[in-house]
Amino acid sequence: xxxxxxxxxxxxxxxxxxxxxxxxxxxxxxxxxxxxxxxxxxxxxxxxxxxxxxxxxxxxxxxxxxxxxxxxxxxxxxxxxxxxxxxxxxxxxxxxxxxxxxxxxxxxxxxxxxxxxxxxxxxxxxxxxxxxxxxxxxxxxxxxxxxxxxxxxxxxxxxxxxxxxxxxxxxxxxxxxxxxxxxxxxxxxxxxxxxxxxxxxxxxxxxxxxxxxxxxxxxxxxxxxxxxxxxxxxxxxxxxxxxxxxxxxxxxxxxxxxxxxxxxxxxxxxxxxxxxxxxxxxxxxxxxxxxxxxxxxxxxxxxxxxxxxxxxxxxxxxxxxxxxxxxxxxxxxxxxxxxxxxxxxxxxxxx
Numbered sequence: 001x002x003x004x005x006x007x008x009x010x011x012x013x014x015x016x017x018x019x020x021x022x023x024x025x026x027x028x029x030x031x032x033x034x035x036x037x038x039x040x041x042x043x044x045x046x047x048x049x050x051x052x053x054x055x056x057x058x059x060x061x062x063x064x065x066x067x068x069x070x071x072x073x074x075x076x077x078x079x080x081x082x083x084x085x086x087x088x089x090x091x092x093x094x095x096x097x098x099x100x101x102x103x104x105x106x107x108x109x110x111x112x113x114x115x116x117x118x119x120x121x122x123x124x125x126x127x128x129x130x131x132x133x134x135x136x137x138x139x140x141x142x143x144x145x146x147x148x149x150x151x152x153x154x155x156x157x158x159x160x161x162x163x164x165x166x167x168x169x170x171x172x173x174x175x176x177x178x179x180x181x182x183x184x185x186x187x188x189x190x191x192x193x194x195x196x197x198x199x200x201x202x203x204x205x206x207x208x209x210x211x212x213x214x215x216x217x218x219x220x221x222x223x224x225x226x227x228x229x230x231x232x233x234x235x236x237x238x239x240x241x242x243x244x245x246x247x248x249x250x251x252x253x254x255x256x257x258x259x260x261x262x263x264x265x266x267x268x269x270x271x272x273x274x275x276x277x278x279x280x281x282x283x284x285x286x287x288x289x290x291x292x293x294x295x296x297x298x299x300x301x302x303x304x305x306x307x308x309x310x311x312x313x314x315x316x317x318x319x320x321x322x323x324x325x326x327x328x329x330x331x332x333x334x335x336x337x338x339x340x341x342x343x344x345x346x347x348x349x350x351x
Contacts, residue, residue, distance in 0.1 A: 111152050
């Protein structure tokens with residue numbers, strides 16, 4: 001039963017990629033014995049997102065080495081996760097003096113480090129604490145694994161990704177193809193909510209989500225959703241959009257001050273990291289939404305569909321046709337997203 005459960009979880013991770021062809025290719029082309037050696041580092045591995053994310057990455061057969069880092073608690077997390085009978089070798093690292101060792105040789109670095117949201121807090125309220133944490137971690141990444149793909153989960157992503165870019169620029173290591181804001185949870189929510197309202201099988205649903213990763217900057221493109229759910233009215237679409245935008249708040253309030261969206265975020269982070277590993281390994285047509293350096297709007301960073309490959313971002317895809325409601329949403333989100341980006345850049349350059 002345990003083996004069947006493990007296979008089911010791993011199959012679920014593989015199925016989640018929006019490109020079914022790449023999912024099946026992964027299954028055909030890579031077993032744990034034949035897949036290339038890949039090291040993944042999780043920074044903030046002892047936290048609410050970090051622990052379940054570490055578990056999910058341990059289940060990924062594309063990972064050969066898993067480095068778990070935090071300021072405390074990682075020896076226990078690493079020991080626990082290391083007992084799972086999957087391919088990757090697990091090592092735990094604690095404190096700034098061991099950060100370099102955790103990062104050396106990493107192909108993918110996932111950053112869920114930082115404080116979680118509490119009731120009444122916006123992502124912007126997290127800025128002063130998490131911005132400093134992200135800055136220090138990115139300085140180390142630039143030194144110890146400058147060519148790694150960096151998956152930024154720490155909020156506010158609309159600001160922490162620009163902070164990371166500026167830190168890497170200062171270090172002379174910035175490659176816009178290798179820095180990603182993980183917005184996959186917005187996509188996961190949009191798929192789930194759309195399937196529930198439209199009464200379509202959720203495993204076959206695809207919904208692009210563009211813009212940013214906070215409140216009104218999150219813009220699900222339900223006009224492009226597949227399969228089509230013809231029973232949805234304009235009011236339904238507005239309600240689905242609002243719920244997707246407020247998904248994080250929904251969880252914070254439901255947990256009544258005892259946490260934020262940790263489990264679903266870990267799942268989404270694992271899905272995106274898996275897509276990055278597939279891309280690195282040469283699996284074709286791996287497409288996910290992510291907050292990256294972009295020229296598809298006038299803003300320097302923007303979330304949209306991205307084709308992943310051996311160098312990270314292979315192509316930033318256009319937004320495609322938008323409904324009038326989505327066009328309005330796009331214009332509405334731009335000022336707030338612009339301000340968040342500029343706030344991150346300012347922090348990186350003045351501190």
